[in-house]
Amino acid sequence: MTAALFFEQLLNGLQFGVTLFLMAAGLTLVFGVMGLINLAHGSLYMVGAFACAAVAAATGSFWLGLVASIVAAAFAGALIEMTVIRRLYNRDHLDQVLATFALILIFSEGCRFIFGSFPLFLDVPAILAGPITLPGGLPYPIYRLSIIVVGGLVALGLYLLIAKTRLGIRIRAGEADREMIAALGVDIRTLYTIVFALGAGLAGFAGALVGALQSVQVGMGEPVLILAFVVIVIGGIGSIKGALIASILVGIVDTLGRVSLPSLFGLFMDPSAANSIGSSLSSMLIYVLMAVVLIFKPEGLVSQNG
Amino acid sequence: MTNPILEIKNLNKSFGALKATDDVSITLNAGEIHALIGPNGAGKSTLIKQICGGLSSDSGSVIFNGQDLAGLDVAERAQLGLGRTFQISSVIMEFSALRNVMLAVQANAGTSYRFFKNVRTDKKLVDRAMAILARVELEGRADVSAAELSHGERRQLEIALALALEPKAFLLDEPMAGMGPEGSKRLISFLDGLRKEAPILLIEHDMDAVFSLADRISVLVYGRVVASGTVDEIRNNPAVREAYLGETA
Amino acid sequence: MASLSRETLLNIFLTIGMLALPFVATAIDEPFYITLATRVAILGLAGVGLNLALGTGGLVSFGHAAFFGLGGYAAGILASHALNYTPIMESPFLIEGTNQMLIIWLVAIIVSGIGAYLIGLLSLRTSGVYFIMITLAFAQMIYYFAISWPAYGGEDGLSIYVRNAFPGVNTLDPQGFYFICFALLMAGIWLSATLKNSRFGAALQSARQNEERLSAVGVKPFNIKLTAFVISGMMTGLAGALFADLNRFVSPSMLSWHMSGEIMILVILGGVGRLYGPLAGAIIYIIFEFIFGGMTEHWQFFLGLVLLGVVLFARGGVIGLIAGRARHD
Numbered sequence: 012m013t014a015a016l017f018f019e020q021l022l023n024g025l026q027f028g029v030t031l032f033l034m035a036a037g038l039t040l041v042f043g044v045m046g047l048i049n050l051a052h053g054s055l056y057m058v059g060a061f062a063c064a065a066v067a068a069a070t071g072s073f074w075l076g077l078v079a080s081i082v083a084a085a086f087a088g089a090l091i092e093m094t095v096i097r098r099l100y101n102r103d104h105l106d107q108v109l110a111t112f113a114l115i116l117i118f119s120e121g122c123r124f125i126f127g128s129f130p131l132f133l134d135v136p137a138i139l140a141g142p143i144t145l146p147g148g149l150p151y152p153i154y155r156l157s158i159i160v161v162g163g164l165v166a167l168g169l170y171l172l173i174a175k176t177r178l179g180i181r182i183r184a185g186e187a188d189r190e191m192i193a194a195l196g197v198d199i200r201t202l203y204t205i206v207f208a209l210g211a212g213l214a215g216f217a218g219a220l221v222g223a224l225q226s227v228q229v230g231m232g233e234p235v236l237i238l239a240f241v242v243i244v245i246g247g248i249g250s251i252k253g254a255l256i257a258s259i260l261v262g263i264v265d266t267l268g269r270v271s272l273p274s275l276f277g278l279f280m281d282p283s284a285a286n287s288i289g290s291s292l293s294s295m296l297i298y299v300l301m302a303v304v305l306i307f308k309p310e311g312l313v314s315q316n317g
Numbered sequence: 318m319t320n321p322i323l324e325i326k327n328l329n330k331s332f333g334a335l336k337a338t339d340d341v342s343i344t345l346n347a348g349e350i351h352a353l354i355g356p357n358g359a360g361k362s363t364l365i366k367q368i369c370g371g372l373s374s375d376s377g378s379v380i381f382n383g384q385d386l387a388g389l390d391v392a393e394r395a396q397l398g399l400g401r402t403f404q405i406s407s408v409i410m411e412f413s414a415l416r417n418v419m420l421a422v423q424a425n426a427g428t429s430y431r432f433f434k435n436v437r438t439d440k441k442l443v444d445r446a447m448a449i450l451a452r453v454e455l456e457g458r459a460d461v462s463a464a465e466l467s468h469g470e471r472r473q474l475e476i477a478l479a480l481a482l483e484p485k486a487f488l489l490d491e492p493m494a495g496m497g498p499e500g501s502k503r504l505i506s507f508l509d510g511l512r513k514e515a516p517i518l519l520i521e522h523d524m525d526a527v528f529s530l531a532d533r534i535s536v537l538v539y540g541r542v543v544a545s546g547t548v549d550e551i552r553n554n555p556a557v558r559e560a561y562l563g564e565t566a
Numbered sequence: 567m568a569s570l571s572r573e574t575l576l577n578i579f580l581t582i583g584m585l586a587l588p589f590v591a592t593a594i595d596e597p598f599y600i601t602l603a604t605r606v607a608i609l610g611l612a613g614v615g616l617n618l619a620l621g622t623g624g625l626v627s628f629g630h631a632a633f634f635g636l637g638g639y640a641a642g643i644l645a646s647h648a649l650n651y652t653p654i655m656e657s658p659f660l661i662e663g664t665n666q667m668l669i670i671w672l673v674a675i676i677v678s679g680i681g682a683y684l685i686g687l688l689s690l691r692t693s694g695v696y697f698i699m700i701t702l703a704f705a706q707m708i709y710y711f712a713i714s715w716p717a718y719g720g721e722d723g724l725s726i727y728v729r730n731a732f733p734g735v736n737t738l739d740p741q742g743f744y745f746i747c748f749a750l751l752m753a754g755i756w757l758s759a760t761l762k763n764s765r766f767g768a769a770l771q772s773a774r775q776n777e778e779r780l781s782a783v784g785v786k787p788f789n790i791k792l793t794a795f796v797i798s799g800m801m802t803g804l805a806g807a808l809f810a811d812l813n814r815f816v817s818p819s820m821l822s823w824h825m826s827g828e829i830m831i832l833v834i835l836g837g838v839g840r841l842y843g844p845l846a847g848a849i850i851y852i853i854f855e856f857i858f859g860g861m862t863e864h865w866q867f868f869l870g871l872v873l874l875g876v877v878l879f880a881r882g883g884v885i886g887l888i889a890g891r892a893r894h895d
């Protein structure tokens with residue numbers, strides 16, 4: 012593998028990691044603050060992607076679509092928080108899993124009912140289409156580079172939000188002690204709705220960003236959701252910082268593994284066997300990474316109790 | 318002189334800057350009740366966990382019947398014969414009193430990997446468990462679920478679970494806690510006889526119980542053993558009176 | 567003699583109903599009902615497996631599709647090699663394909679047991695939400711592996727051209743195959759009842775309720791839970807082998823997270839921890855799919871609503887509704 016290809020794949024991995032982070036941040040925040048496992052987070056990702064595709068198709072503006080993705084997912088998030096999710100905070104994890112699994116079925120079939128089973132395609136806006144030449148002469152898609160930049164900004168914004176703002180202080184207090192914060196007179200119900208909608212908005216935003224790279228279709232959210240779980244397990248549950256580190260780690264390991272394993276096996280096997288074994292094993296790589304983390308740091312890389 | 322059954326040597330545990338146990342050394346000899354007293358937050362619970370294996374020690378060792386327990390987990394230490402009770406009753410709530418004790422009996426026999434025989438008709442198991450319940454005067458409540466037992470009855474069940482293990486040493490964490498005066502009196506006389514079966518490391522706040530039962534007393538304050546001796550020595554130790562008894566007087 | 571509880575009566579009713587169903591179906595000339603009933607029996611068995619981990623042991627596994635699929639692939643791979651007369655491997659020793667169900671089941675049980683052992687070894691180091699996410703993730707790993715491994719059909723799956731054979735039974739006859747599946751379901755229910763009442767079952771229930779206490783009496787909760795998880799995975803794996811034979815087809819979809827969710831749903835619909843819960847759940851699930859699936863392709867929308875309703879308002883599932891709260895002893 013040449014240095015240029017390696018660098019390109021590294022950027023791809025980073026871009027993948029950043030989108031994973033947008034998913035994982037909301038999940039881990041919701042778990043950290045409310046103690047809830049939300050399988051329907053992938054549905055919110057899908058809602059964002061569909062909202063973006065629909066609005067972009069109707070108005071011709073990707074940017075309006077992007078705004079719509081955040082608004083629609085945050086709205087859907089707030090809606091399910093107020094109707095379903097808030098009944099689950101004091102339930103055991105089994106009930107949370109089942110109820111949010113039910114929400115997946117409802118969202119998926121609802122979306123299929125409205126938009127049909129065929130994938131929608133979302134065009135990258137003209138200004139972001141095409142490649143840019145990076146220092147060193149490497150051409151790289153502007154759109155992917157923008158995702159990296161935007162994702163980085165969101166991560167920074169999230170950090171500032173939680174570390175510096177009143178809302179952040181309340182969120183952290185809520186993590187530490189629910190009764191305490193209620194005693195302080197903070198309206199905990201509203202706080203939870205806001206946190207949930209915030210996570211939902213991030214997921215919807217991620218869905219829209221990725222939707223333009225791939226396609227927008229029913230069921231697109233769950234594979235990403237499971238990857239986000241892997242990220243959370245590796246990073247340490249409830250930790251935004253852990254989610255960021257683990258997202259980028261997972262993104263890069265997965266992307267580089269897919270490119271390099273087949274050629275690695277090609278060194279001592281015939282090409283077609285190397286290709287099939289390499290690609291099968293590379294699809295398992297991040298799970299192996301997760302297993303290794305579990306063996307050595309069962310609490311995740313950034314432990315909340317440490 | 319015979320070796321002690323349980324020997325705790327220079328045990329340490331810190332949580333950040335807080336020293337929960339600080340160079341604690343205690344021995345427990347055959348046939349005795351060694352009471353461990355101290356104000357709240359003195360590190361008694363931490364020490365129990367270190368002995369039982371629920372919490373790893375920063376340094377020091379626990380020797381039980383001549384064997385260093387380092388590296389063994391809670392279950393392995395229990396199998397070796399450390400029978401403990403919990404400060405807050407910890408039983409299987411959905412099980413009846415009888416089935417709770419049956420669990421301990423099967424665990425003691427090392428037969429938890431039998432898959433086919435129905436425990437309800439397993440006469441050996443039931444009879445043994447009933448006999449143990451009778452010892453703590455719970456045989457009349459055998460079929461009541463643990464969740465419906467009274468607080469005092471659950472304390473008795475705790476003792477029964479420890480008895481079922483036929484331990485070589487008992488670690489009793491505030492067995493009197495929440496017992497009425499009548500129950501306490503009966504428990505005191507029961508423990509008095511129990512020391513012949515196996516020595517008891519007794520953590521207790523009830524001073525009447527401690528002074529009437531203990532052969533030796535150690536006083537733990539801020540994680541350190543500030544005094545250790547017979548009942549009379551402790552009663553008259555000025556440091557203890559100031560640090561501990563003075564507080565409650 | 568004590569009178570039978572409502573739950574026992576319901577269980578007897580379900581058993582008799584399942585026994586009579588193929589004859590009724592034949593009498594009213596609706597042979598398709600036998601296929602539906604076979605699906606019920608197989609999914610019920612998969613659920614019985616999960617219920618051991620989930621209901622008795624409190625292990626919320628969202629990855630049981632892994633074992634279901636491993637069992638399915640064991641059946642598919644053995645059968646395809648038998649059909650082509652090619653050995654599965656020649657060195658270091660020869661393994662041939664087979665179309666004998668008894669051997670296939672054994673292999674399915676062993677393979678899914680090994681899978682459950684490895685996944686359990688890692689995931690049982692954690693608990694709660696971690697456990698849910700990790701079992702889900704490992705199942706997804708096997709799913710992706712099946713998709714990207716081209717030897718056995720990859721994404722397209724693998725067909726079993728002729729249903730595998732069982733001594734003395736014509737498995738091509740729907741009734742014959744149904745009774746095989748039903749017998750295994752009953753054996754599975756018997757096994758889970760027996761385990762629950764055994765010394766092991768007592769330890770497992772204790773591990774669910776109070777690990778601290780179980781350790782304090784000298785039993786390692788980890789080992790108990792791992793054993794239960796392996797047995798649970800084996801039962802679900804066996805169901806997977808039957809499922810492959812029923813459809814004469816295996817594909818990665820048997821390994822998907824959606825399958826894990828389905829198995830879990832039917833356990834919940836029936837009632838967690840209830841002996842016949844998975845069977846009752848499978849009956850409801852299949853009837854629901856049959857009726858609503860016939861009316862609209864969006865039937866899963868309504869399944870979602872029903873599931874949501876059960877979780878929020880009718881905990882204890884259908885058997886709970888009929889038989890009342892579970893009695894504990």
